[in-house]
Amino acid sequence: MNIAVIGLGLIGGSMALELKQKGFCNYVIGVDNNKEHSESALELKIIDETCSIEEAIKKSELIILSTPVNVSSKIILSILNNIENQILMDVGSTKNELIEKIKSHPKRKNFVATHPIAGTEFSGPSAAHLGLFKNKVTIICDQKDSSSIALDRIKEIYDVLEMKIIFMTAKDHDVHSAYVSHISHISSFSLALSVMDKEKDEKNILNMAGSGFESTVRLAKSNKEMWTPIFNENKKNILEVLDNYIGKLNAFRDAINNNNESALNSLIQEANGIKKILK
Amino acid sequence: MNIAVIGLGLIGGSMALELKQKGFCNYVIGVDNNKEHSESALELKIIDETCSIEEAIKKSELIILSTPVNVSSKIILSILNNIENQILMDVGSTKNELIEKIKSHPKRKNFVATHPIAGTEFSGPSAAHLGLFKNKVTIICDQKDSSSIALDRIKEIYDVLEMKIIFMTAKDHDVHSAYVSHISHISSFSLALSVMDKEKDEKNILNMAGSGFESTVRLAKSNKEMWTPIFNENKKNILEVLDNYIGKLNAFRDAINNNNESALNSLIQEANGIKKILK
Incomplete structure (x- = not known):
């Protein structure tokens, strides 16, 4: 499976590394506005190629949105406008504003809102590493608004990352x-x-x-x-x-x-x- | 050498353990108002015996005052009143009030004010352990007010504990x-x-x-x-x-x-x- 990672920071980069190592995906397409980050992620073999968001979406079955929360809020509508059957997940630290933005979008069900509670005080692709998520907790929000296919796929990701999943409303x-x-x-x-x-x-x-x-x-x-x-x-x-x-x-x-x-x-x-x- | 440790908590207890293990002293007399602490320190072989402060002072060449700072302030005068040639050091986290209290005492020179910057969020003799002080910093305050004999002895202690010594006024x-x-x-x-x-x-x-x-x-x-x-x-x-x-x-x-x-x-x-x- 091909996945796209939009935002090649600590979380997106670490997910890419781990999901590929564990065989969940075999090809990772990375997107980042910051050229240095893209190049560094390529060098570090976190991603296999880099291209535009539109292209990355076309080439992937699953998209991980791991940009800062204001960027995610800005670009999520255009991502949803571009997907067909792809599944989209985010990993941001705030959930309600993002979800409000897309609540009436016809592709809402393709999206799963998540927050893996993992991280360090360091950032960027060079901070990415294996094992970041192991035995930690991730939160899936408003799961009833996601399709069961999308939800199952995202649960599978967090199982592969060895995280404990808990469910909550975005507001809570x-x-x-x-x-x-x-x-x-x-x-x-x-x-x-x-x-x-x-x-x-x-x-x-x-x-x-x-x-x-x-x-x-x-x-x-x-x-x-x-x-x-x-x-x-x-x-x-x-x-x-x-x-x-x-x-x-x-x-x-x-x-x-x-x-x-x-x-x-x-x-x-x-x-x-x-x-x-x-x- | 015999030493007395007054206050058998994390710092006093850890010092006793380490100074004996490294051969700086061969006998430790412990004093603590809290009977459970004294008994636990005996059981854990942090101290060799327990007795009253007066007796402990008589039997020791060096006294480590490691009670909470308000207790130290309360009892330091009576300790100084009881010493002859013994050296007294404290290890408290505040220095000025203690030092003010004894500034005109005839035995002021026998005292060295110190603050080893080491500790954990745990307390009591059961929290005491070897290696607590290694490679950390200790502060000696107002060193000019201590005799050179007392000062050299205390420096020796901190060398044995492998701490870096810095000097400062109590106010600073x-x-x-x-x-x-x-x-x-x-x-x-x-x-x-x-x-x-x-x-x-x-x-x-x-x-x-x-x-x-x-x-x-x-x-x-x-x-x-x-x-x-x-x-x-x-x-x-x-x-x-x-x-x-x-x-x-x-x-x-x-x-x-x-x-x-x-x-x-x-x-x-x-x-x-x-x-x-x-x-």
């Missing part, structure tokens, strides 16, 4: 993502900014940064091309969690400012509840 | 710690609180938490016994960085609220600067 997905993923990124970006504001002498950070700081700030290495569109597309949910988060920080601020030990103890003890949820 | 230490360590903990605690507020159904967190969330929230497992006193002792510096941090979060909030892509891009790109500093 976007709410949970804001709480469990998007806010972590804003928190890390802001932490990096604060520390760099103060620590003009980088040596202090290097010398004093224990592993605690490193893990908390790791996501601040993530790129704007991916994250600015996510923050815009999931605006409503993100503002809700951001306000809640700033509220918690202010609770810490007040407790510290008032030397209120019992309030601090309560806040920390309550936060420790996360131990029961994550190992 | 506390400012940098607020920025590089303490704020990371407040950020993590608050993130855990926000997510748990929303995600009443814990399965959603478990299912959707990618490794990004896990690393950002890891420090939220840290215990109140250690952190409430740190937040209180380093209040002024922590409030400064907390206000700066909340300011950055509000910058993200405004940019998202106004769909201001260029502002979001700038914030993220600036935050990416952390890549140059941390690997």
Whole structure:
């Protein structure tokens, strides 16, 4: 089977590598606006050829849309306009805006909305690697709006990638993502900014940064091309969690400012509840 | 040599294990208010015996004070009152308040203020382990106020633990710690609180938490016994960085609220600067 991968980043590139290695497909056509990415993906043997989107769609049975979420929203209608029997899936971190855009499209049933929860703070085809998805979770959204043929095919992909599939509405997905993923990124970006504001002498950070700081700030290495569109597309949910988060920080601020030990103890003890949820 | 370790937690316990294994000392006397901790440290062979502080001081040549910072501040004067030629070091995460307390004590020179930057989100003697300190950084504060004999001995300890030593005033230490360590903990605690507020159904967190969330929230497992006193002792510096941090979060909030892509891009790109500093 031929597949097309539109967007040759960490996720699209890693999927291409893994699906070919595992024999799900034998030929991968890659499309990326960024010439360097296309060339790098060819060199790294992530893809077998590169061409225009239209050509890639014609030559493939299955298309993986793995561009930043704003690009996906922009091009998904024209992709659907060009497909006949092909199956289209996306892998974006926000779902509702994309799905709203195509809800009355005659080819809606050929599309499956998915979000494999895998990734690192690195990006581009050079970050792609085998094993990225193994034993992680992927979400399929609004599955009733996809045909059973399309759905079965996409489930097969995620089985090949050794991911656990869970099902959710696109709306619920976007709410949970804001709480469990998007806010972590804003928190890390802001932490990096604060520390760099103060620590003009980088040596202090290097010398004093224990592993605690490193893990908390790791996501601040993530790129704007991916994250600015996510923050815009999931605006409503993100503002809700951001306000809640700033509220918690202010609770810490007040407790510290008032030397209120019992309030601090309560806040920390309550936060420790996360131990029961994550190992 | 006999050493006394007052406070048998992760840091004190790990030091005892490592210093004995490497032959720096051959007998460790442990002191801890918490009976379970003392017994567990005996069972785990972290210490050879347990007794009162006064006795432990008498029997030892060197004393490691590794209690939570508020306890250290409370008991340091009485320890100094009891020592003759013994050397005392602490390992706390805040330094200025402790040092202020003893600045005119006749035995001030027997004391060396240190902060090994090592640790995990776990606590107690059962968390103690060999190798915790290797290749990490320790800070010695206000070294001119310690005698050269005491200082040389403590440097020897950190050499044995294979740590890199850097020197700083206690005041500078506390400012940098607020920025590089303490704020990371407040950020993590608050993130855990926000997510748990929303995600009443814990399965959603478990299912959707990618490794990004896990690393950002890891420090939220840290215990109140250690952190409430740190937040209180380093209040002024922590409030400064907390206000700066909340300011950055509000910058993200405004940019998202106004769909201001260029502002979001700038914030993220600036935050990416952390890549140059941390690997």
